[in-house]
Amino acid sequence: MDAISTSALFLSLLVLILISAYFSGSETAMMTLNRYRLRHLAANGHKGAQRALKMLERPDRLIGLILIGNNLVNILASAIATIIGIRLFGDVGVAIATGVLTLVVLIFAEVTPKTVAALHPEKIAFPSSWLLRALLSVLWPFVKAINLITSGFLRLLGIKNVSVNDALSQEELRTVVHEAGALIPQRHQEMLISILDLEKVTVEDIMIPRSDIYAINVNDDFKTINKQVTQSPHTRVLVYRDNIDDAVGFIHLRDALRLQSKEEFSKSSLLRAVKELYFIPEGTPLTVQLSNFQQNKERFGLVVDEYGDIQGLVTLEDILEEIVGDFTTSMITTASEDIDIQQDGSFIIDATINIRDLNKEMKWDFSTEGPKTLNGIIIEYLEDIPDAGTTLTIDSYHIEVIDVSDNMIKTVKVIPLVKEPTNEEAEE
Template identity: 65%
Template structure:
């Protein structure tokens, strides 16, 4: 290099640093691309995205090409920097070149370009893909040989590169939805998260308990039955004999109207219009039950335990409300089981479902045990409390206001004074 002037060497060094910055930013940009967005762009016909996607299908080749180019450039830059510094600083030139070039490469060829590529991966990776594809042709033998050695080393450690995990887990998908921000409206995010959570919720969590099932005793007086049929607010009505355990079947209000239009309307004709009961095993996940409803073209069923005893009633609308939120499908007047007081406390109907309370008020009551607040209180106290008994449950101060028929009817909850429960030693 004695025949090359120092100014020329400085220009060559600057070009090498720039090329090193290109390789560094290309590596970070390629690896920082959102692979799902890239896949969508590829499927939409974006030619550049398709080329980048093809390159990322073999990351070992891409990384091998980039590192070969980067190391060649950095080594050449180191040699030229040494020659320049020897000319300028004599015997101290080697030390000056080592420290000086390290600082220059870190700032201008590593940290700055990689930071830029991490923030704007598409703007860096897409243009760089054209250059990298062109370089792959002359460097392919070197890349192939390098990959042969490196993949062999990885196999010695029993690392199989063919088993790459490209799919998102259930929890990772929920994180993606949560972090979508303004790309997905908050309402739509809640619906998507509810769909993902269906497998974690069972029919027991949302069913109408058996003591709240609205039905008609077929053994009642006929006039009372007709009155209940004509004034009922439900589309499907359960018929039973004496108790819900002896259920006869469901009758649709449409069939009732058709029978009422006829002159001969009796218990016999009503029973002939009864539809067969669909039974649902308790503990069935909602995502499974939703598919069963769809497959069997059924919208309502009775939940039974392992002994065949009826535990509650589940409808298709109940599952849909878990996804889209509450909506009104009947003529019932709107009611509320919870009333907020001026002091920030809540008067809560103890028969309220714990999951509903947690969803509505963002509370953190435990959901892995009893399903109602009454059941949770009885489990916590291990006794049926008297009115005015105060206690703290799961971090929430509570006061029992009303107890009837061996059940807590109403509770005052001081949600504003929630404290995280301490873990026992």
Template identity: 65%
Template sequence: MMSINKYRLRHLEKENHKGAKRVSSLLQRPDRLIGVILIGNNLVNIAAATVAAIITERYFGDVWGPLVNTIALTFVILIFAEVTPKTLAALHPEKVAFPSSVILKGLLKLMFPFVIGLNWITNGILKLFGISNQDIEEHSLSKEELKTVVNESSALLPSNHQNMLTSILDLDHVTVEDIMIPRNEINAIDINDDWKDIAKHLTNAQHTRVLLYRDQIDDAVGFIHSRDALRLLTKEQFDKPSLLRAVREIYYIPEGTSLNTQLLKFQQSKERIGLVVDEYGDIQGLVTLEDILEDVVGDFTTTQTRAASEEVDVQSDGSVLVDGTANIREINKEMEWELPTEGPKTLSGLIVEYLEDIPQKPLGMRIAGYPIEIIEIKENMIKQVKVFPEKRK
């Protein structure tokens, strides 16, 4: 009764399994269940001891009878009444609990007055210690515990399904900065460029929506849908004013927004793309609905960002060359590393935070136990590093 999986029990109860319903009703008052079991258990044990005492006294006398009785009865009770049946019940709780519940239900009705009396005494003693029979501890699973359950279900769930479930559980802990396209990588068009360059860019655009801005990306005008751009390109009079009239309003996302929250906001606002802004209104990056879904189910073929595998190059000596702009979370996921993800989102940012300075020449360090060597620095940015994945403390 106590070893049965309560989540499976609830599932069977919802499917109108009669045995599960009986067990569930008995477990609602564990004090009464334990009371009826122990009343029956002790009645049988005491009766067995009495009968055994009479038999051993008759055959072994007053001197050896009690000794033989104690040794023999202890052996019989331990083997046949305690260890063997309880081990069987612990290994197969459902097979034992469901049929046993029929007997226990009947015994509870038969001995109800005795059970109530026993519970009244025991509950009174427990109240002296500040314990109430209503204080039934609910063993609800935390997210981390649920992730452990998912990871331990390898025999039932394929690895890709496990990854999807754990990714869903992590949505509250992952923010838009973890998956956004950084501002310096956003594919956008300066509306003040030459018109021929703009038309050429629109014609060769690889994405559904293209951002338009004036001079600098912080002065964003809006998104133009490729379908609208193609429709305008087919017209004879296609110029900047007509392009600006077709621009769609920008949807802004505050930095620090969790993926779970942003997914709901995308759903509520019927949006699919947004610009991440900081507290000063400066654009930090771009996030799409596809980016959030990719974080759950894996990369799509139409992703705007580079896959982590394109940013790492495993060397023959076991070291790994990594692009400085690589997202730490993605690298950790692919390489099974444990680099810190609470602060900066890129490997370059992590190194700069660690050094508290922008390095001017190649050097080595150890972060979170991983030996890291800076290979290339360009334009005040760390372009490439070498990581030795053998973690050392």
């Protein structure tokens, strides 16, 4: 009789350990589910995902339920193990049962199931959610009582909201995109990162400076105007009177060529064909400007400062290129055309190049917080317009000024310096 009773106790203990393993694995699986994949599956009608998502809306109830079940099972298993120990080894059996049960519970009811659940959360959480939901209905009064008590303690600690906020910040989303690996093609990753960067980039960072704007002076002789229209590298051209700050509007090349084909092209017809200008305040983030272009149905705008002076020109294409990269059909000068690689490893660079374009093209890290061009960075660093032959080092780049004209640095030679390893890097 005693042997049968002991066998039954061993069987009961085995069942309790398995139940404990179930609760431990379920807890880990539910808590390690990818919330975004879970929402995706739930939105696509996956029943297990829908049940799990519903339970995770109130993690305090879920944890309360699992802990009630797990602790109840473990305490009962401890009692049974103690009885078995006393029957087999007498008084010393209590210590033996405690030690053996602790080891068994740790291996088979805690570490192993939790490890498996962490590796395969969906395979365990989705089936478990059905049973957990049923248990929650049965044990609801106990769960409710536990939650009321714990909520009181949480309020003492200043925690009032027990719902989980798993919204991602911009930097966290950037990390997710970077770590997506093969799940997202490299090209798509770059585009997503570029979209996130739009908030940090303003129109001044990508605009064509006023000195580089291709524009037509309506007061020039008509032969010059006609030649500018014919040879224009852009589909839209700014029209002004004597000074670019006295802009009249812009002419679409298609309209100008149509007038030429009808032999109706003249200064007066040119002025009648110009379109109204669209102005953009400096400092406007690209995300805002992209939306403004869309709302106003514009593709072309002039960046103006607080005094209304024109600082540069921005097009819709410029913003889109920040996301998808340079268009192969673009006739605008690209960063690579401004950079000439020398045999000695140095680079001859047009100093009017945009710093962001230079950094992207060369994988360099010139600061983009101040001036927008390499010319501007050098002048700000020296606090003067240097002579040709002047050398300096900015960050980790050795720079030699080659050509200066019209109060601007035109060409420089840049040699990236080898960075000295830090103490930590040297130790590694």
